Amino acid sequence: MPAETTVRRKLKPIVAMNEALDAAMAADDDVVLFGEDIGAYGGVWALSKGLQKKYGELRVFDTPLSECAIMGTCAGAAMAGLRPVIEIMYVDFMTVAMDQLVNQAAKIRLMSGGAFDLPMTIIAPCGAGTSEAAQHSNSLEAWFLNTPGLKVVMPSTVYDMKGLLTAAIGDNNPVMYLWHKALYDLEEEVPDGVWTVPLGEAAVRREGGDITVVAYSLMMHRAMAAAAELDGRVSVEIIDPRTLHPFDLDTVLRSVRKTGRLLVVHESPLRCGVGGDIVRRVCEAGFELLQQAPQVVGGVDSPIPFSKSLEDAVVPQVSDIRAAIETMVE
Amino acid sequence: MPAETTVRRKLKPIVAMNEALDAAMAADDDVVLFGEDIGAYGGVWALSKGLQKKYGELRVFDTPLSECAIMGTCAGAAMAGLRPVIEIMYVDFMTVAMDQLVNQAAKIRLMSGGAFDLPMTIIAPCGAGTSEAAQHSNSLEAWFLNTPGLKVVMPSTVYDMKGLLTAAIGDNNPVMYLWHKALYDLEEEVPDGVWTVPLGEAAVRREGGDITVVAYSLMMHRAMAAAAELDGRVSVEIIDPRTLHPFDLDTVLRSVRKTGRLLVVHESPLRCGVGGDIVRRVCEAGFELLQQAPQVVGGVDSPIPFSKSLEDAVVPQVSDIRAAIETMVE
Amino acid sequence: MNFTADELKRMYTTMVLIRKFEQNSIEIFAERMKRGDFPGALHSSEGQEAIAVGVSSQLRPDDYVFSTYRGHGHAIAKGMPINKVVAEVHGRATGASRGYGGSMHLFDKSINFMGGNGIVGAGLPLALGTAYAAVKRGTDQVTAVYFGDGGASQGAFHEAINMAAIKKYPIIFICENNQYAATTHVSVNCPIEDIGDRAKAYGIPGPVVDGNNLFEVVDTAGAAVSRARGGEGPTLIECKTWRHRAHCMVIPEHRPGKDREHWANRDPIDQMRDHLTAAGIADAAAIEQLDADVQEQLKAAVAFMQDSPFPDPAEIAEVVYAG
Amino acid sequence: MNFTADELKRMYTTMVLIRKFEQNSIEIFAERMKRGDFPGALHSSEGQEAIAVGVSSQLRPDDYVFSTYRGHGHAIAKGMPINKVVAEVHGRATGASRGYGGSMHLFDKSINFMGGNGIVGAGLPLALGTAYAAVKRGTDQVTAVYFGDGGASQGAFHEAINMAAIKKYPIIFICENNQYAATTHVSVNCPIEDIGDRAKAYGIPGPVVDGNNLFEVVDTAGAAVSRARGGEGPTLIECKTWRHRAHCMVIPEHRPGKDREHWANRDPIDQMRDHLTAAGIADAAAIEQLDADVQEQLKAAVAFMQDSPFPDPAEIAEVVYAG
């Protein structure tokens, strides 16, 4: 895989992911891509733009509107030794494909005594903030994390979107790759070429000494904004786990050792969410590091309502994160 | 609803649940029951034995082998003002009905601005320990808890199975009622008559001063056994939340105030599980009460394997719980 | 069908109201999007109005309807007040779903309008529930459920029609086959010519009609409703139709020009206008008046919406859970 | 069909092996249950052996098979060594799935036996994947997938056959209609007489055969396999059959006596034995010898199992995730 170069250019998420797909398909004939509207049209998010033309209809194709069949095709093709990538148009639609993911893809390796690998990647946009209401705004990472056999990737930067997608496709297990719709227009300067961001390595997005904030996906950006607002008053360290399973606990512990304070932020519901899980792990591995109660700012106990006034109230805003930091640090 | 009497008799889970259904159906013509094999045959677990004969085929009926249609029928009937109860033969099969539960039943009240109530109960057996392997042994409570709009009940005693089922059917929201298959042969002395155990009230199963163990469903029994083994050496307080949403945090905090130590036990996977969630809540509301790191003993990061030697290794055993208590108390 | 002149005019104006409402919403959304705002998804049913109006003409007020994310027409035709529709689509507390639902989730309990649905095919299983409730209670209410050509590829389609057929539930399953699912041609979703023919797999009738012809829809829906109300079970109706616009506002038009031309002369509102004129029910001036009345009604609804408050987040917890 | 005498005898002994294996497993399980042990679920396919053996006779070693929880016969017929089957069902490390799968999850990568499945209907979508892989690679491998009359009510059935028909994937969908899904009669699962007729909804062939007649199964499966291998697309085959026992060991017999009598004289092994005798391929003594050989083979497999260790939990993490 060619290394990244020093030439830098502006890139948006969709193009970044499209380039990662393109490179993976060029490098390995076993990588195939399918889903609804992704062939001829290039995907409703333009994820697969140009790829059918380049790699042909056998490797990039449209399916019927049947997520269960799509997921089954993906898992079965992986069992046969291909390295399929599928797009689920919104992660919310995983609800109709859960069995093929959870009872099949995630379990077949175990059920076969380790005989079958299932190298497959499911790409799905997630998250609230686009006024798409209750059935197009979810972030279901907690379900997938609670499902042994799956890996879960939630990139926040354009650099990571490309590098982690490359890693996900290269992984030999089923990987849920969830990108946030509200990051659609993000633009970042990144290198040319192709690179890999390995699964399981957190990034320290901002160094600080007063408090450790763990935040991923869209919430990483909101946490950064909150930290910027507090600049000069509170020194905030921000850790972006980038992948939730595998999870880089060491980097979090290293930070908490320094700050003594832990705040986790995520937009999906609090109950049985990622925040509680990180609190559990940090308590188990570094309780003595915590100077005060670890906190989680997460989604309200509600489906996502439509009207902006309501939607903003159920998902953490910059002001919520800032307030939580201020309360903790006083 | 007639109160419980003082006459006591031995009762098993299935009969207890059957009696609760019977009483609910006798009291309210809107209570209806359907699912696979539950009509003429009376259910593969015998849950509905005798009920079709008593209440007729319009109120107790067999469906095709179509969980998605069953769940849809349930949600739609609830919207129409009935109070449906369904059986899903194993909670594992919820994977093919997730959309109707999560995107429909759990969200319709919100999406309709509160216009439609969905009073409905989903009864499903859960859990490992019966050598039924990867697709018949799960406990998916963490998914349901991570889904705003749902309530989750996980009884551990015969008394609660009856009383909580009565409460679940009386509740005006979708309730997941999960009973553990390994408790099938449990037998308990209980009163005659009908009673209600309200949702959201934990039970202190055993009083103690050294450590608080929160455990539900089958794990409550294993925790009790571990505590019994440690009797005289460690004074263990065991709290059974009985319902996971709503969750009775106060009772847990009251106990931790006394013991200073918290151990949560569950058999479903650790990651994004109930344990982390309880640790998060206790940290938030009572961090200063904790003398040491709260711990969680939970399911191993694996689907449930078949062979007994493997199955026992992925789910907490009495010895695991005992060891965890000993390590914590020293 | 034996409609009075007034009824025919009302059907016409309902179709026009749906059309004008959708055009108006798109304008308002486009305006907001120009300002960098993203007001949500909007799926126009322009071109498909005859189906909603034709089906609804055969339903009683207490019959149930389950709709889709492309459901403005279904709601208006079933009798949802236009004020509630406009207010909901623009997120106001006075909307059909008090601003919690949005365009894809219009609900109105008072007319048994059981909601739009953002999950393709997901309305079909829900329809079993109201149909069963009617049977259980011995009322003769019918349930109608709409879905698209893409929806017929979902497992939910199969499970629901199968169970309805076995139980003889009073449901009419209405497939609005507008030839495309998002950008995907129906041939990628269905290997046979007519989706209606899938009824054979369930032993029920599966009539295929021109969905742009109000009277064909009326006759077919009428027969299916009678059958359902009479306890003879469900019907699958396929309505061939065409949406004027691409899937939603963020998808550019991509459908081949020759398809567009084929359907250009088959607009259901044009056809109905011609019918009213030819039958001597309304001349050009009367039509103009009807159209103007619709515009007035819509204008008032937009004003109502603009005067309406946004919902108060303090109420969320009570909206999520019932007491 | 033009089988040699040896091939016919081998088909007969495979059927007998399946039958005897299942009887033996049930005995061992029953013994353990008497001791208060619960050794897991066991679903016997006794009575349905002609389907597995007939279909497999038309498959190549490199063709793919997806099975169900009632899949011992499918596995043995596809060529899974009996030692691996016995060891897996009793949870040994030497089993097909190293003791991780159990009776419902027999896997054997070396013969492209792609696993049993505990979720009704869930094999059908998986079958699309191997079929697609064959098309993509330009091999002419066929995929066969089994399911029951109840399985045909799952959404997965519809989605998978629909997609296979659209893509012309080389799949044979084999419905083993044994008239019951657990305790539920097929009439509660299917409103039409023949599940095979559902093929019409997908524009593919849907032959209905006597699943207890090996030769009918062979002919029909043979035609479907040729069609699939030739790139003409999938076939849905319905095999009418009857399982000798109730759904599984914990469900008592509940099926009406007259149904049982109807099927009593149609046992596939009896029919095959009669055929061998009538065709002069094997007389009574030869049959007795064949049966005895099977019993020997089985006895050896049971001994192999008893000598085999249970799996070591230390390996679990490596079995869950690939490196």
Ligand SMILES: Cc1ncc(C[n+]2csc(CCOP(=O)(O)OP(=O)(O)O)c2C)c(N)n1
């Ligand atoms: C289960 C599911 N999959 C995918 C989508 C995304 N999606 C929304 S509408 C649509 C096309 C639906 O086409 P069709 O059923 O023909 O209805 P139409 O939009 O033409 O009215 C798709 C793919 C969804 N909402 N739900």
Ligand SMILES: Cc1ncc(C[n+]2csc(CCOP(=O)(O)OP(=O)(O)O)c2C)c(N)n1
């Ligand atoms: C999705 C799902 N629902 C329910 C079950 C429970 N169950 C296992 S087998 C079975 C009956 C299946 O009947 P059929 O498809 O006819 O196959 P057969 O058992 O007759 O071979 C049921 C209900 C399951 N395993 N999966």
Ligand SMILES: [Mg+2]
């Ligand atoms: Mg369409």
Ligand SMILES: [Mg+2]
């Ligand atoms: Mg069967």
